[in-house]
Amino acid sequence: MPDLNDPTLRLAADLVAIDSRSFVSNLPVAERVERELRGFEVERLDYRDAKGVAKRAIVAHRGPKGGYALSGHLDTVPATGWESDPWAPRIDAEGVMHGLGSVDMKGQVAAAIVAAQHAGADVPVTLLITADEETTKQGAHVIATRSALAKSLGLKGIIVAEPTSLAPVRGHRSHIAFTATAHGVQAHSSTGKGDNANWKLLPFLAEMRSVFDRLRSDVSLQDADYEPPFSDFNLILDNHGTALNVTVARATAHIKFRYSAKVDPGPVLEAVRGAAQRAGLELAEQHEGKPPELPADHPLVALGVALTGVSAKTAPYGTDASELQALAPCLVLGPGDVGTAHTPHERVRAQDLLDAVPLFGRVLEAGKG
Known part of the structure; x- marks a missing residue:
């Protein structure tokens, strides 16, 4: 049974425990992420949102240039309707993690970070960590327009981690x-x-x-x-x-x-x-930026299909891909069911987060050469 002794689940729980609703500062949760980035070149992109709240987006890189980036956001929706403590993460007897942001999408951020940590020295590894995805996509816009590091890497593509049940999403609204x-x-x-x-x-x-x-x-x-x-x-x-x-x-x-x-x-x-x-x-x-949509035969879509064995699809929601596509083609892919996101019963199977780590690792490995 998966438990919080696993590094991915421990990190996911630590992130869930920090309140980072879109209308509060994300600096505490960003600083927790940065503690996981030893050995990476880290670019901090600080800004204030429309209401003057301090925010931070992070670009982290290790290894050769090029390759694929993994992206995720640190903000969550409000805690509307919760009857339990939304910032008290727990794994129940069925192996399901509960908590605000567990599936959308601090669990994905944790899986992406652990996959990046485990990548070989010869593998290009980039993380794009954003804020305000649930509102304005401002964190992704800041990375796309201000990040000297991201622009210097010549990325082949970006995997935007969202709860897609590990099915590749080639386009969205x-x-x-x-x-x-x-x-x-x-x-x-x-x-x-x-x-x-x-x-x-x-x-x-x-x-x-x-x-x-x-x-x-x-x-x-x-x-x-x-x-x-x-x-x-x-x-x-x-x-x-x-x-x-x-x-x-x-x-x-x-x-x-x-x-x-x-x-x-x-x-x-x-x-x-x-x-x-x-x-x-x-x-x-x-x-927002224009709706991102890759053709079914795009190389990044083909990679997602090959690694998951699942046909690519489209989605009615939006993600940071609408802004990050300015840097490189984007494919949306991540663990968990979007059906529990934005609800007072948000949850994700712990095993789904664990399964995402080697999948993200294979994505990074495919970026070599």
């Missing part, structure tokens, strides 16, 4: 995040002196429902190579803590639109921008 804001006047709702910003949002939201429906019915905006074929268009509303007896001074609609490489985002951009203008709303946009 990227997102555009829209933030539409309406302003009103705060007052006690009984006085009639307030101006509720929610009413100003309603015309915009009605048009957004039409966009949502069109994405699910208009085949020209769909991609049959993905499941589901229609693009995600997810809406979250925020009244910023306003009480029920107070008129809303600020109302915000957040929409995440995911699209694949074959889908033109232009009609959706035009519809959202037009609706916001007609409703008199402020509109902000945050764009």
Whole structure:
């Protein structure tokens, strides 16, 4: 039975135990990772996110130049809905590790680091460790645009570790995040002196429902190579803590639109921008890199298929590959089931993490010469 005495599982547990939700600093967990990188050339890329929170991305290299990089992120989603301590990692009697980030994706980071540590001296080994993958992909963007070390290596490709059940993912969607804001006047709702910003949002939201429906019915905006074929268009509303007896001074609609490489985002951009203008709303946009998608016969896809014995597929979610593809072709591959990610029951089979170590090692070995 796998237990926490194993170096991979011990490291995974150590990383899970450090709170690194995207809205807090990841410096403590980055420093824990750096303790594993003795003998590597380490480049620290420090930055502050949009809210001024200190973050760090890491590029580490050992051995000859070239070869393949292993990439993973250190941030997690919020701990919404957890009834147990999300930062108390444990392995149960069935050999399953529980904890926030266990599958998405500190377990993968641990497996990648251990595989890198075990690689031979003649093997080119590169690790790309990011932050903010769950939000803006800013850590990956910083590596892709600022890392002198990564750019100097002439990488053949990048394995972006995510929970794919060790099936190679050759392409996925990227997102555009829209933030539409309406302003009103705060007052006690009984006085009639307030101006509720929610009413100003309603015309915009009605048009957004039409966009949502069109994405699910208009085949020209769909991609049959993905499941589901229609693009995600997810809406979250925020009244910023306003009480029920107070008129809303600020109302915000957040929409995440995911699209694949074959889908033109232009009609959706035009519809959202037009609706916001007609409703008199402020509109902000945050764009990821273009959706990464390798052809089925690409050499990196062929390598992934050969090493796993599993056919390549596409995925409806997004990863750091949308930014890291600027450095080298990306294939998404890692242990665990994405179905438990972003849930209050996040978990991963310990054996899956252990099985990923030799697989990642074979990827690195394939980069020689």
